[in-house]
Amino acid sequence: MKATTRPTRAARWLLAGALLLGAAACGSDEKKSDTTTAGTTAGTTAGTAASGDTAATGEAGAGIVLAVNPWTGSAVNANVAKVVLESKLDTEVTLLDIDENATWPGLDAGDIDAVLEVWPSGHAADVATYIDEKKSVVNLGLLGPDAKIGWYIPTSVLADNPELATWEGFKDPDTAALFATAESGDLGQFLMGDPSYVSYDEQIIANLELPLKFVVAGSEAALITAIQQAETDGTPLLMQFWQPHWLQSKVALTEVKLPDVTDACLASAAAADGGFACDYPIDNLFKAASAKLETKNPAAFALLSKLQLTTEQQNEIAAMIDGDGMPAAEAAKAWVEANPDVVNAWLS
């Protein structure tokens, strides 16, 4: 049985071989040219660093790489910049999805040319190392929107306990116990998301003597899940959250009023003496670029320095992406076409 099937299998191979010999001969030249063009497009579109390095220096229009960090605001800025750079300055832009912390070694090496939304609260060490000391990264000025970290509760909690709108409402152990979970025991639970984000919550709880226990959810995704879960179940939840964030438009959250920011409080934060007992200061989002960008593509450098968006503008584009499900590139294109005045101000 086997002996009879074997020749047919061999014949099939032979047929395939004969076919290819004919075709390969006439197709090989075309194939070669095809490889080279695909190679170069892959180098510029999918590739990251190589395109930036190999591009001629100083020439206006040298391709650049912009970092996109994993949140909508960052995608908004980078896509708007890409549309403007490509249409007005003829500069090819590659967007690179990357973690915000890995962005800095990339800027340092020149593999990434710029990042357009940095939250200063989380990157004090990077600013000190790369911008101030090594000077391999430069500050490109403020982006525009101000961000604010704070304590939040689902708005529905206020219906029965209006006193929880301010921190003083949490002083009563019985009220605070509304927020108790298995992890926090008898105390109320205070939930923190990503442990790498700036947090004075433990100090605030201790210094204001609140009957709360600080619990870490581990990641932003875990925090958001806990918030959504609290909303579905109608259970109270106290957590650290911030503006702007896409979830703010989907779930009704209220910021709990903490004591006003004072100079003494900020001094305590700077000295890291554990005495922080007030609200979070406002975060002024800023832009940063590789020090190599100014010589590599001065026009792009100038444009990115001037690029600014207001909170409203950023939210408008973010709503198109998160709300309407539009791809970020299309949303940015539509917004740039609808707002020529804003864009022209960056180019002047």
Add this chain to the structure above:
Amino acid sequence: MAIATAPLPTSTKRHAVSPWPDRLRRMAVPALVMTAIIAVGSAIGPDIPTWLDAHVKPKVDEIYRWTVLHGDTNWLFTNVFTPIGDAIKWATDHMLSLLQVLRWPGVLALTGLIGYRTGGTRAALTGVIVLAGCGILGFWDNTMETLALMLVSVMVSLLIGIPLGIWAGLSDRAEKSMRGVLDTAQVMPLYVYLLPLVVAFGIGEPAAVIATVIFAVPPAVRITSLGIRAVAGTSTEVGTSFGCTSPQLLLKVRLPLARRSILLGVNQVIMMAFGIVVYAAIIGTAGLGRDVLNGLQKVNVGNAFAPGLAIVFAAIAIDRITTGERSRSAASDEPQSRLQSLIERPATCAILIVGSVMVVALAAKLLGADEFPTSWTVDIAAPVNDAAKWVNDNFRSGVPIIGGTASFSDFIVINLLTPARDLLQGAAWYVVVAIVTAIGWASGGWRLGALCGACFVGIASLRVWDLAMDTLSQVLVAVTLSLLIAIPLGIWAARSATVERILRPLLDVAQVMPAFVYLVPVIFLFNVGRVPGVIASVIYAIPPGIRLTALGLQQVPYPPREAALSFGATPGQELVKVQLPLATRSIMLAVNQTIILVLSVVVVAALIGAGGLGLETVYGLTKKEIGRGVAGGLAIVLLAVVLDRITQSWGTGADRRINRRAWAQRRSRRTIENATP
């Protein structure tokens, strides 16, 4: 016959009498050592002394800081790291453009032909269908990005791993010196070294490939070495007696005979490499990992699951076509036609494959089949989200009797996790060191005891004691839960072919599916805190537990089982008294693998609220506190070494006990035989 059975009563009698003094002696020495350590410890005091501090955190931070500031002008960077990074970048770019030039029909044709060559029609069909599945899910382009990265990573890993494995297989000294490095590489969480790799080799593919190599080389080395060592002495003796030189012996005897092992090594490298895809996206590689992260970021289960499934498909496709085993021996026995032997020759075969793939690619180009047809794609994100919502609505609460996952979660926290943590953290550090030393000593002699004690003192010197105890308590709970699920399922699978058939694909998927994918559903079901982490570890760790238990039971030889049944044992008795004891070694290996896997997802568990050492290593990446990450990572390695060696000794201990009994019987039989002429 009468003579042969006669000694048995005496030998069992001997065993019935002897264990007590024997066991007492085995327990007494460790107990004494334990008391001695506690005595010394209480003299030192309840706080870990400062002279024990290894200052790992500040030292590592200083090195990292220096590297960041001065690395780019250092010769090591300009002459070694940067060229390596550039070479990797070049390789991945070209691999990707090759895949893009082939277009989807060409890639599928290549998959099918390689599969046909290595594993026949079955492997070819599986490879093609599964890989096409990635396109049907709507991720063809990103699958190619991931595939390019993976192919380069796997090739580099094999180029390093197999030679090292051969060396380790031939030399005991090499094997011993490599063991510690391999252990560390395998258990050290990726988060610890991801950022340093970015600094050294550059963002994106270079750092990702190096990270994959670090993670995937250990199994390649281990399995290759094992294969080389398993080659029977008689085969090498035959080689030597025919005058083989040692390179000939290696190439013509050892390697061909170790082929199956090496293929298993290739399979493991592929699985490990695909396990890293999501981490690679963190540092800026495109592809499926990025899609998973985006889904996770928006807490969208379906959007994370679909690319996760594509990763599983790609891994399975590559695995099936590279490790397909065609029954070669049968083929070579038959007379071959000249044409056929020509085709069987590797060079001809390669030309044929390359040629036909080029034809297909050219045809695809002419027909304009550039993109995977969108009309074929199926969106599974929405149904997955619906299913997740349904599970959430129905299982979170309101389930009769047990209440639901939410109350189960609270139960675990209050009754297991918190008491275990309080117990371990509440005990003075030297008491824990003493107990661990004693357990090690009792399980595997003074060497193991000393090793275990030293590892725990090491954890103390890293200044992460409380966190380590927190993690240890969670690991113990997770391992217990995993085994409670895995061993019964394994037994069931061993006894029912249907169960095994149903479980096998599920286990395949569970093992390759990135843990990131089930983070969100797990938090949804189990309140945020330590339980989701434990559950995620359990999901990740049970597949090998089930597999090894089933394998162990199936490998129990039939004669003893038949003997038990013929003596009137019920199937239950036969299982408990015959099969399980004889499968002890395999079940202990299952315990061992479960522990190692639970420890390897400690970091992922930390992302959903487990805290402990895992969180320390996350800080290494997200707060750039590399020293903190390294200290946490080293502590995880030390914990893993202790738990691994102790459970391994239980496995070999079980073997030894069985062997000892068998040997004692054989000896007594021989004395009788000698006595009766």
